[in-house]
Amino acid sequence: MSLLSNTGALLGKEIRTEFRSRELLPTTVVFIFIVIALFSITLHPTTSESQRLGPGLLWVAFLFAASLMLQPSFLREQNNDTLSALRLSVSDPFAIFFAKLAANTLFLLLTELLMLPFFAAFFNVHILSVFPQLVLVFFLGSLGIAIPGTAFSAISAQARMRELMLPLLLLPLLTPVLIASAEATAALLEADPALPLGALGILIAFDAVFLTALWLFGEYLLEE
């Protein structure tokens, strides 16, 4: 009945649902792939331009994909009103958010890592030597996208024009994540790679602030 066990049970449900329906991951992967390819085609960057432009474009692609992928998070709970069932069953409503944002972070991270080889190919950058650090940056960035993203998915699910509403609410808010993640990625892809601690600090601070905010205010987002 504790927060962690509830979260675990719900996380299991989220993952199981995704593996059964296979809706989100394949479509998101393909979407990011198309966006990255289009960027590469239209800009056809030289190697030095790639290093400068690539990371920013990569993260913009991630942001677009995320704002589409996060939409179903709460929307699908309207089916059969399962959200009410969850609200009646869990001991702490935050477990619902915690499980969903964990699942969303996981799915985002998975698609980002799957995209990495294609990004390296299109933009001619070397990723293998800094792979672990990239994973860290992607994880913190994905967490930063998923936390407010999951929260706003609960809002947009009840609004009109919800497909546009979610990116509208989310993207301006994610400016710090975009800046820090893109910078960190760029620094790692340079000839002399370094992991900028400032960027990590910003991402960690962002994640901490919004996780706390969600913990404090999440239950109000579930109200009928």
Added chain:
Amino acid sequence: MVKTVFGAAILFVMIVVTAYLAFHYAPIEKTMGVIQKIFYLHLPSAFSSFVALGVCFYANLRYVFTREAKWDWLGVSAAEVGLAFISVVLISGPIWAHPVWGIWWTWDARLTLTFVLWLLYMAYLLLRSMLEDPDKRALFSALFGIFAFLDVPLVYFSIRWWRTQHPQPVILGGPGSGLDPRMRVSYLLVWAAFTGLLVLLIDARYKLEAMRAGVEELRREAEVR
């Protein structure tokens, strides 16, 4: 009603006086020329917009915890007025920058923050237009407002850090050190006038929202009967 008219009258006088001060009394800045006087508009607007942001945040918190409609009215009033002031900042900035620096825009810390703030206010107001049920609209926009407010310092610090990685000339720096005393007086009075304007505008918008809510309630009651 009388108080509002009285307040507006005083404010009108203040603005006329401060306009005179800004344009005639204060000396022309030696390096930038006349265009520098746009600061008398730009800086107080920026200040007012931040005050509006703070008021909006406070109103959002109060609404979430009390659910009293008046806090929702205050929130939307502060947001709309804040959006107006930020728009002034975003327009006056480039008007100054172009003759002085030769460019219309750059992503320095202050400008970027102002821009993101504008987007967040806009998102808040658009969200409201997409939620029909008044209680839900009030609650969800208040919650978004709280999240947006928490984002502001993060945006500021992330851009400042970013700029340490990629230093650039600071555009729109402060009004400069060594202010001529006549400039200082003018600035202070304009500041006061703009704060007064902020209060008056939020108050007027608040009353409008209160009336609107009242009419809406009457209309629904009439429909049921």
Added chain:
Amino acid sequence: MPAASPAGIRFENIDKRYGGLYALRRVSVEIAAGECVVLAGRNGSGKTTLLRIAARLVRPSSGSFTFLDNKKNEMVTGPQTGFVAHATMVYDELTAEENLVLFARLLGIAEPDKRAAQLLEEVGLAERRTSLVRTFSRGMRQRMAIARALLNEPAVLLLDEPATGLDPQGVSWLAGTLRTMRDAGRTIVMSLHGESEMSALGARAIRLEAGSVVADTQTGASLNSILTFAGA
């Protein structure tokens, strides 16, 4: 099975506003522990809202809602409640078993697998336990909904038009199940559209109209007059 210690319900001056529209207006009703009450009324009369307030899914705009022990004192800790709504409140993409195990785990029930199996047996879905709920008929889904509501052996059962979409067989089964619950001492509040087999379960009936209580058998109205209304 034996019910948990019985619980009554008290609604006191409940208002629920959506914008300027009143879904419920000054509703005050007291239901004793173990009572079986039928809520009747047209669509939009406020039955669903009242039940959802009792289920703690909706916050009243004003007024108070409390649970009572069998001496009519306020209970300090809420009793277990079960809620059955129009929607089935189970996941289509999970099997019957997976659904019940999930909710049992969330509720903190010890040995969730056993409990899930037990309930599937009770509602007659044991054979279909590994089938996805998506493949179920309306009647089977309703049984799933009931199973989910009974997971934590609720002392109070709240049902919002539970017989909707059921064939006569399904309605019989439901009436029988509820009869057993009632006889075991659970408090039952259900809203109905007037089905006769179901309405026979209730010793008491309350009629809502435009958000207010207009008739209550407890205060002398006849059961028949409450249950039969035009334009149901």
